[in-house]
Amino acid sequence: MDTSALTHSNNTCRxxxxxxxxxxxxxxxxxxxxxxxIERADxxxxxxxxxxxxxxxxxxxxxxxxxxxYYQEGKSRLKTYREWVALIMAEVRAGKRVCGVFYGHPxxxxxxxxKAIEMARAEGxxxxxxxxxxxxDCLYADLGIDPGRFGCQHFEASQLLFYERRIDPAxxxxxxxxxxxxxxxxxxxQTGPAYRQVLVDRLSQDYPLDxxxxxxxxxxxxxxxxxxxxxxxxxxxxxxxxVEETVVLPPAEPLRLNLAMRERLDALDAxxxxxxxxxx
Amino acid sequence: MTDTIDLLEAIGQDASLRHASAEDLGKVxxxxxxxxxxxxxxxxxDSTRLSAExxxxxxxxxxxxxSPAREDEPEEEDPLEAPVPDANPLPSxx
Numbered sequence: 001m002d003t004s005a006l007t008h009s010n011n012t013c014r015x016x017x018x019x020x021x022x023x024x025x026x027x028x029x030x031x032x033x034x035x036x037x038i039e040r041a042d043x044x045x046x047x048x049x050x051x052x053x054x055x056x057x058x059x060x061x062x063x064x065x066x067x068x069x070y071y072q073e074g075k076s077r078l079k080t081y082r083e084w085v086a087l088i089m090a091e092v093r094a095g096k097r098v099c100g101v102f103y104g105h106p107x108x109x110x111x112x113x114x115k116a117i118e119m120a121r122a123e124g125x126x127x128x129x130x131x132x133x134x135x136x137d138c139l140y141a142d143l144g145i146d147p148g149r150f151g152c153q154h155f156e157a158s159q160l161l162f163y164e165r166r167i168d169p170a171x172x173x174x175x176x177x178x179x180x181x182x183x184x185x186x187x188x189x190q191t192g193p194a195y196r197q198v199l200v201d202r203l204s205q206d207y208p209l210d211x212x213x214x215x216x217x218x219x220x221x222x223x224x225x226x227x228x229x230x231x232x233x234x235x236x237x238x239x240x241x242x243v244e245e246t247v248v249l250p251p252a253e254p255l256r257l258n259l260a261m262r263e264r265l266d267a268l269d270a271x272x273x274x275x276x277x278x279x280x
Numbered sequence: 281m282t283d284t285i286d287l288l289e290a291i292g293q294d295a296s297l298r299h300a301s302a303e304d305l306g307k308v309x310x311x312x313x314x315x316x317x318x319x320x321x322x323x324x325x326d327s328t329r330l331s332a333e334x335x336x337x338x339x340x341x342x343x344x345x346x347s348p349a350r351e352d353e354p355e356e357e358d359p360l361e362a363p364v365p366d367a368n369p370l371p372s373x374x
């Protein structure tokens with residue numbers, strides 16, 4: 001079928017923004033739609049996990065601008081992200097069709113794509129997000145976890161320390177950014193064992209210290225395999241851990257029946273069976 | 281010699297290669313006359329060996345560290361300004 005007639009006109013100077021995900025693994029996860037956004041863009045900004053993936057992206061577009069140089073040790077990441085938004089918006093306002101390409105999914109653990117889209121829309125520009133395969137998606141596949149089975153909570157690890165949060169140890173618990181847990185400054189890219197010990201102390205309120213936890217890192221290059229380590233919770237502070245690694249705590253206790261709710265539901269079932277009208 | 285990025289893309293897109301053993305993948309790479317760095321990375325299972333071809337390319341991992349660890353957003357009254365381009369080399373120098 002000749003699909004050339006479907007191609008949208010490029011004769012527009014109105015700026016626009018698409019934030020797309022590159023997926024996790026080079027060559028494997030880029031969706032046709034994300035690729036199309038990249039190829040149609042006037043300017044591409046890139047925040048990617050791997051320099052080689054960035055080189056691959058450069059094959060897809062002649063004007064790929066890396067956002068990596070804006071990261072600096074000791075500089076608040078909030079400042080960096082705001083600079084990213086400013087760079088993206090400057091090109092949108094200049095009438096360019098802009099594509100922001102982000103590692104994994106552009107909307108997960110990603111402040112700047114959400115902010116840039118919000119700002120572009122507020123200024124009247126067309127802006128939207130295309131999902132990508134995220135680290136979370138790969139985690140489920142590689143570890144054989146179905147989040148629907150027991151339920152699954154996700155937290156940025158520092159949130160467990162900065163805020164009062166409720167953990168449900170009957171489900172899975174997935175902790176992101178454990179490698180820099182407790183960094184309030186947003187200016188570091190790693191925190192040490194003492195910080196992780198504070199996290200373990202918090203987790204020990206809900207889990208036994210010998211509970212087995214999984215340390216996971218997905219593959220970013222197609223010649224890599226996922227990295228999976230299993231350690232006791234109490235050993236978490238003392239193992240080498242990078243910020244790319246994610247910590248998963250499997251359920252530590254069985255699901256408990258909620259007898260009061262079961263009774264209410266049984267009563268409703270009985271009413272339905274008797275053909276009586278069920279009222280809220 | 282086949283280009284390493286092209287080979288990586290081909291491996292990533294091919295169901296018979298993506299999860300192939302190092303031995304099987306090594307045979308394919310030999311046929312394709314892959315670079316020494318890529319061949320060594322596959323044989324050893326250590327992708328950092330690619331640095332011999334591309335140099336040290338350790339990116340910060342944005343998805344892991346993009347989100348502020350707290351709920352308060354930056355102050356809106358502080359204007360967003362694009363950094364001076366000369367201060368930060370663009371496009372990518374990698």
